[in-house]
Amino acid sequence: MRFGCLGSGSKGNAWLVQAGDTRVMIDCGFGPRQAGNRLARLGLEASDIDAILVTHEHGDHGRGVAQVAARARCSVWMSRGTRDMLEAQGCVPQSPRIHEDGVKFSIGDLEITPYAVPHDAREPTHFVFSDGARRFGLLTDAGHVTPSMEKALSGCDALVLECNHDIARLDAGSYPYALKQRIRGRLGHLDNAAAAALLRKIAGGSLKHVVAAHLSLQNNAPELARAALAGALGCAHDWIGVADQETGLDWREL
Ligand SMILES: [Zn+2]
Numbered sequence: 120m121r122f123g124c125l126g127s128g129s130k131g132n133a134w135l136v137q138a139g140d141t142r143v144m145i146d147c148g149f150g151p152r153q154a155g156n157r158l159a160r161l162g163l164e165a166s167d168i169d170a171i172l173v174t175h176e177h178g179d180h181g182r183g184v185a186q187v188a189a190r191a192r193c194s195v196w197m198s199r200g201t202r203d204m205l206e207a208q209g210c211v212p213q214s215p216r217i218h219e220d221g222v223k224f225s226i227g228d229l230e231i232t233p234y235a236v237p238h239d240a241r242e243p244t245h246f247v248f249s250d251g252a253r254r255f256g257l258l259t260d261a262g263h264v265t266p267s268m269e270k271a272l273s274g275c276d277a278l279v280l281e282c283n284h285d286i287a288r289l290d291a292g293s294y295p296y297a298l299k300q301r302i303r304g305r306l307g308h309l310d311n312a313a314a315a316a317l318l319r320k321i322a323g324g325s326l327k328h329v330v331a332a333h334l335s336l337q338n339n340a341p342e343l344a345r346a347a348l349a350g351a352l353g354c355a356h357d358w359i360g361v362a363d364q365e366t367g368l369d370w371r372e373l
């Protein structure tokens with residue numbers, strides 16, 4: 120199994136997971152041309168994708184899904200709430216498949232477990248992937264950590280965790296008060312310290328990759344996210360990966 124990223128942050132998100140010949144994209148906040156260019160960096164084109172999973176309806180995750188899915192001629196999975204909201208926005212893909220919180224399903228060689236997260240969207244979910252031998256957990260866009268999230272993400276071999284902001288930077292920054300409150304609220308985004316506290320709880324002996332994701336360009340910096348997550352594990356800062364808005368993340372093998 121391997122995973123990679125086309126780009127991560129409030130301007131657009133898309134992740135890839137592959138097991139055997141099965142390739143699944145998670146979210147697509149990029150239009151078809153951008154997505155194509157970014158896929159090429161990972162050696163792929165749209166037609167290589169077997170399915171797209173959508174975490175929630177926000178534009179940075181759902182914007183390009185319908186068009187890229189049409190190009191890839193692939194199935195698209197999402198929660199009922201995400202489908203309703205994308206429908207209301209006029210950008211739902213054709214015949215989306217519906218997944219339920221905690222109910223496993225398979226796409227080719229990948230087994231996928233959706234789990235619910237608290238975020239200011241209708242029915243946001245994130246995912247844990249397994250190829251039968253290893254597990255990869257993905258978490259972005261969550262305002263706080265719930266016990267069921269901890270359970271879903273425990274014992275993974277690779278983790279991507281949202282490190283949206285550094286609290287002090289957000290506080291001192293130029294964002295309007297209401298936006299600051301939204302970001303740091305219970306339905307907003309995880310800060311570096313919250314991600315580190317989660318990592319401390321769920322990290323097991325098999326952990327091979329930890330990647331910080333969805334970093335705010337204004338309210339965070341890669342070295343702050345790295346330091347927070349490395350502090351939780353007691354590892355070297357450069358062992359922690361960071362998924363970048365422009366360059367994403369190169370393939371990582373499990
Ligand atoms: Zn987002």
Ligand SMILES: [Zn+2]
Pocket residue numbers: 175177238240260
């Ligand atoms: Zn969001």
